Amino acid sequence: MHPICAHLLSPSDPLNPILLPNAVPDPFCSEPDLHTIFTGIQAEIAAQGTDSPYRVYIDGMLSLEHADRLARSTPAPGESTQQWITRILEARQCGIVLNHAERWADAVTRRAVKLFAPLSQQWGGAETAFELILFAGNYGYTPFGIHIDDPYTQTVHFQLSGAGKSMTLYTPDAYQQFAHGAQRYFPAQDDLPSGGTTYPMPPGSVFLLPTGWYHVGANTGFSLGAAVAISRFSPTHAALQAMRDALHTPPAWLDQTQPDITTCTQWMHTALDELTAVQTSKACFTRAVMRRPFALELDDTIAPDPDFPTQVIVQGSRLLIFCRGHRIETGMQPAKLRILQSFLGLSSSTPRILLQNEPESRPAAILALLREMGACGAVHHVPLAISNPAITVQASASALRLTL
Secondary structure, three states: OOHHHHHHHOOOOOOOOEEEOOOOOOOOOOHHHHHHHHHHHHHHHHHHOOOOOEEEEEOOEEOHHHHHHHHOOOOOOOOOHHHHHHHHOOOOOEEEEEOOHHHOOHHHHHHHHHHHHHHHHHHOHHHEEEEEEEEEEOOOEOOOOEEOOOOOEEEEEEEEEEOOEEEEEEOHHHHHHHHOOOOOEEOOOOOOOOOOEEEEEOOOOEEEEOOOOEEEEEOOOOEEEEEEEEEEOOHHHHHHHHHHHHHOOOOHHHHOOOOOOOOHHHHHHHHHHHHHHHHHHOOOEOOOOOOOOOOOOOOOOEEEOOOOOOEEEEEOOEEEEEEOOEEEEEEOOHHHHHHHHHHHOOOOEOHHHHHOOOOOOOHHHHHHHHHHHHHOOOEEEHHHOOOOOOOEEEEOOOOOOOOO
16 A cells, blocks of 8 residues: 555544655656647547647746647657647746546556555545646746645645656645735745745655645746545535536436436435446546547457446436446346346456347347447457456446346
């Protein structure tokens, strides 16, 4: 277990910062990993026309123009991340933040899943959330100054390369001595206010920023870092989040499309079951992985994802499958469920073998379902797979319960 996880799980007060030199796992986030992220972002924007996910600060000011420039380009062959950013942003003083990088950073996210697995296992899927964040630039002080994060989140910083950086922390009482009523942000000047504690973070260091501290980062040259923001919620907060998710759409039982759900209590239990399933399927990270094309034929050898366990919920006539944060809904058929259960319990198989003992199933429908699961990142061709997680099959409080 990484010392940071041991500290967060210890019965002692976990609210003190920790700086660990030479503690970044190798590998954690390499140059090829970064290039994969940048390429994925460019491809997604080209295909979907979405806005740039980067936050780019030029000379301390947020710049949508420069964020768009980054999102529509990738490093040239042999070009490092620093060289690419310097070229695209014309050597300007810059700060770059990429939130929810788990959407494009498959390899890095898998390493983070293994690193922080003790936390999600002990705290529970519906009450835990991770977010992968990238930081880059030669920004001096954090562009938005001395600030505090939300009250649920602790952040583990991994200083990857470059000039290194430092983090200066203030207690709430120390912050109020100079902030004069400013609640969350205070500009960082050339000389920081007194009362803080500064932690130097050379490349290779890991720093735990606990919740409840005001803080500001600083560097004197280009630095590159990653972070995992760790949020731990109460059971009440998880239930409220399930309620918010449920209220995004009206209860389907009102128009009789879900005849097995007949009360608001059943509806809310179903929403909480689905929240837990979707969180577990993406190993508690906040965003679903980017969908990718996935070709599959009857004799292709495939395997379930080894790190992100597919979740299955039976709700009456519906079969809900949660794949790395994506939700697939299909009709509930016993043969289909048996094939799915069989596949998720094997190290590898082919669609043809899975269909051998299910003469009532339709090969085209099973292929379509497996292709959709593959597009969502839950099925891989065997050269990309390592091992197999156990299937989790659960029935919601309002579901028709089956013995599997």
